[in-house]
Amino acid sequence: MDLIGLAKRVFDLEMDALRIVQKQLNSDFEKAIDVLEKAILADRKIVVTGVGKSGHIGRKIAATLTSTGAPSVVLDAVNAFHGDLGMVNRGDAIVALSYSGETDEILRLVPHLKRLTTSLISITGNEHSTLAKNSDIVLSVRIDREACPLNLAPTSSTTAMLVLGDALAMVLLEKRGFKKEDFARFHPGGTLGRNLLLKVGDIMRPMSQMVILEEEAKVKEALKLWNIKRVGAVVVVNPERKVIGIFTHGDFVRNYEFNPRIGEEPLGRVMTKKPITVRVDKLAVEVLNVFEHNKIEDLIVVDEQYRVVGLIDSQDLAIHRLL
Incomplete structure (x- = not known):
């Protein structure tokens, strides 16, 4: 068995998936950036939610946004119904991740989020899903297949979500004029932060x-x-x-x-x-x-x-x- 060859195949499949998702970028991405920026300028926050592997990706996206000056929190879709929904305020921007767009826990949240008149951005692989139909902005991460040989384990799809999240954070960073010294203020404990803050x-x-x-x-x-x-x-x-x-x-x-x-x-x-x-x-x-x-x-x-x-x-x- 050619183990290196199998590993390279995973790389190829995931890179192919990213190219597919890149081609799907459209004006909705620009609208999403505007919504996120307005929330930050209004001293609101970005709330990221997802379940399972999408939830893990959501946590990384929230961490990247926060570290680049866009305050973000993670809303656990399950715990939201046991008090955590209280972290969502009017004017917050919501980013919901669900590749199928039919995740029960996320769909149960949608009416409550809508009641708070927040802006709902969905990242999904199904633009015709229930989540997409009830979102203000839909960002597609539709791929041809997973890198999993069984085409079952979330691999290419989660990578696509991760990269799209990075794109949101980095474009938002540039649009807001976020600089090295700003980055350093959010990373004062590391060598990078200390060096960037040196006069x-x-x-x-x-x-x-x-x-x-x-x-x-x-x-x-x-x-x-x-x-x-x-x-x-x-x-x-x-x-x-x-x-x-x-x-x-x-x-x-x-x-x-x-x-x-x-x-x-x-x-x-x-x-x-x-x-x-x-x-x-x-x-x-x-x-x-x-x-x-x-x-x-x-x-x-x-x-x-x-x-x-x-x-x-x-x-x-x-x-x-x-x-």
């Missing part, structure tokens, strides 16, 4: 570890201070401590080839003027793009008056796990 001021080297000189200072003075502080750049400032240039170890090596007496030169004559800088209050993750796009090794940190307050060496990114 430039949290990772920069302080002025005490830098070489800062005015433009009249000689290159040889910078060299001496480099050895003492073990840094590879001098930030050149004016009397108000505003940045006017930078001179790096690489600059020294390149200039020495043509001028062995460069040590006697004033920094103002050999420095790179108007160097790239970053504000101290910016998010640290933005520094990655600056280093990548400009191919530099040292980045000067300034305050709102363009006064030097720190320095970031490219090696610092690895130390703070930003790479």
Whole structure:
């Protein structure tokens, strides 16, 4: 028995199913996004419900929505009749999952949900089902067959529901302008959250570890201070401590080839003027793009008056796990 071949067949069947569902996307998807967004903007929530395997998928969809700033809860279709229906409020958006569209527990809920005048979005494989007929918006996940060799166990159908749920969450995220820093606020406990919340001021080297000189200072003075502080750049400032240039170890090596007496030169004559800088209050993750796009090794940190307050060496990114 070719076990790897059988596994690949499952992959193929499920990917084929996703392509089929992708082609079924229509204006109802756009309407669903509008309904979900309006609920969030009105300080309401998204209520996701389903039974069995659909229920498991519903929990993941709700978790993804919540983690991306769209407050969502899971309504147990059975417990709903024993008090849990109280979690549904007017103005909430309901997402009901049932591949057949004829799940008894879900259908029993529909009249009660309608009474609350909530918007009902159904995710189903049967657009002519009872659930679909009683929904405000129907999102089809109709597939040709399950990946199960018996065509019985929910496999391709649940994958289609999961991916459609991800599509709802990600499109809603983009439409609302949800950003990295927003994501970090909802994931403060993980490494990702901690790193995304870091500010430039949290990772920069302080002025005490830098070489800062005015433009009249000689290159040889910078060299001496480099050895003492073990840094590879001098930030050149004016009397108000505003940045006017930078001179790096690489600059020294390149200039020495043509001028062995460069040590006697004033920094103002050999420095790179108007160097790239970053504000101290910016998010640290933005520094990655600056280093990548400009191919530099040292980045000067300034305050709102363009006064030097720190320095970031490219090696610092690895130390703070930003790479």
